[in-house]
Amino acid sequence: MVGSTTVNTVWDTKTQTFHGGQEHRFLNNFIEDFSVTTNYLGTPAGALEAAKEAIHDIHHYPAANQEPAKTSLAEFLWPNGDHQQHHGRLLMGNGASELIDLVVRQCLKNQAQGKGFDYQPTWKGSPWNVQYQEYQRSAATNGFKILEPSNPDRVDMLCIVNPCNPTGDYFSVEPLKAWIKANIATGGTVIVDESMQPWHSADFRNDSLISEHDFAKEMWDEQKVSIHVMHSWTKIWSCTGLRIGSVICPTADHCEALKKIQVPWSVNGPALKFVEAVVQDQAYLDETWENTTRLRAHLVDRLLALHPEWVIHGKSFLSWVWIDMGSQALADKAVDLAREAGVPVRSGTPGYKCLSFVRVAVRKEAEVDVLISAWKSL
Template structure:
């Protein structure tokens, strides 16, 4: 990447103290902006009723939000556990995005070593927090077990996915006895209407079993800002191993970390079943259409064919275009056309990759037209 492009990225990030994260390039587009393909948010956009609830809640912004996060926390518990929410409610904490909760769990975790999931690369916020807490970073490929392991499943950005049984097997193989285990299921919501069946959070006896048999503390984290396209509101949650673990985290959590509009949004959006049904219906269709367009464009360009990565239900495609210079060029052209994509170079250190969000075909037209200029 040229120094000029790096300079643009640094205008949003202090590279000496902050971990690079996507989602900022749209600001560089100005009046040219059409659609943000750089973030893995839901292609349907923000749910209207929930957005209206958040806006209406601003009328009470002269009051503190509820310290117990209610009724939003109970509403989310009912969404996660329709039949057992009373049993599991005490294991749930809301946070200012998943990032707050990632840091909260990692800072209080014992031990000295950290290990990521088995992927070539995963969401970097876990590694950032592990480094700032002074841990020794292990490579995913090593056999050494760690006192803190973090697995992002489905993996953002690679699109890899393990079933819940495979996740448990991996945990037992790579975590030391007594370890803290974090599994990030933020993108698992796209799986299908039966997503709960393949979620660790939906197996209530699993956490207690791991704790009793291996001393493993299992935390399941969700970022809700992608599935409901509300990244500016900052909404996350963590399911802890037990009510006692919840209390321990709450003691060190900053009070009122989730603001009034975010709580109102969450309380409303979990009841929007039509939105979720449309998500499960349309996302796989739009993703196939996007891949077809990318494959066609690749076939008309000189050089190796592009490789498409990720499960069919996901809200993005991880694209290996095989050449670093081409990836840089694609990122630049997309930004100039007002349809930014995520470069794999900064943060992920995958310079031949770009990540493209799934969007409906009319918006994809703008991206493909921008990239077809390479044919001239």
């Protein structure tokens, strides 16, 4: 039937990149979504109520300057009193996806101005074999030459997801800085996606580029390399339907350049109110840091008890596990069984082309029981 939607027709494979988080709407027996890396706690209740309340104001335009939500987010990022100094470098967007596209297009413009419109700029992702695909998709769409991660050449645009989704690899801040210096060309643009980095610990800021102001300034002043720190806030606060992202630019001027090509009212009213409230919910983050590592270890133990030969990747603090099941046939069957049990997982085949891999989100023990039960016949 024309216009009908199924799990197999959600994505236009000619123009879009596959992503998890779509199957729940097609499952009559849905229990829990293991296919997305959102916080096991679910959406923070207070912030959800703030977003609901904002619905009553949808007859008004949202704030064009994203305030006071942007200031609230700046205070969260830089709580030691220097948020005003860096506020002008911060821009919010309709999820990280919008901001990724803005930075890629601005990089393309900068390269054309510096080297001519017939020059094809080069792009490279993380040193790991695969990462979140939206960066490469946007670069390819905008005409960049895509280099393999193993290519040693310096590139015009460098994009790294750190921690890497889905592989779980992670650079602490000093190795990350060294890798950037070794791989970016003079005058180039860098995006470091730290969407999953706040799971690191209560001390996450000190192992993050959000605190490396001198490094960003040095790279810009000495090499004209512009470093952008990207966040999708919809994972740590489990609000993917609201679409909330931010980017920290190297300077306020870089931020202004992005604003010029960003559509107005990019972030809607309920999302702005959500941000205002959620950054105040310290108890939610404390519980996240206290329990995610424990729940992930529990999930790993249950999986290895089922199949000791499986290889599980990823840092202990992350909100998912990346499992190499050894064969595509076994991985495909695991995906099917999980879906049939109402607990969909993320296949490594579409998008990532990791045929024997499956990604499983960290969830509570009772929900893990359902998944393990579904996989007992593997």
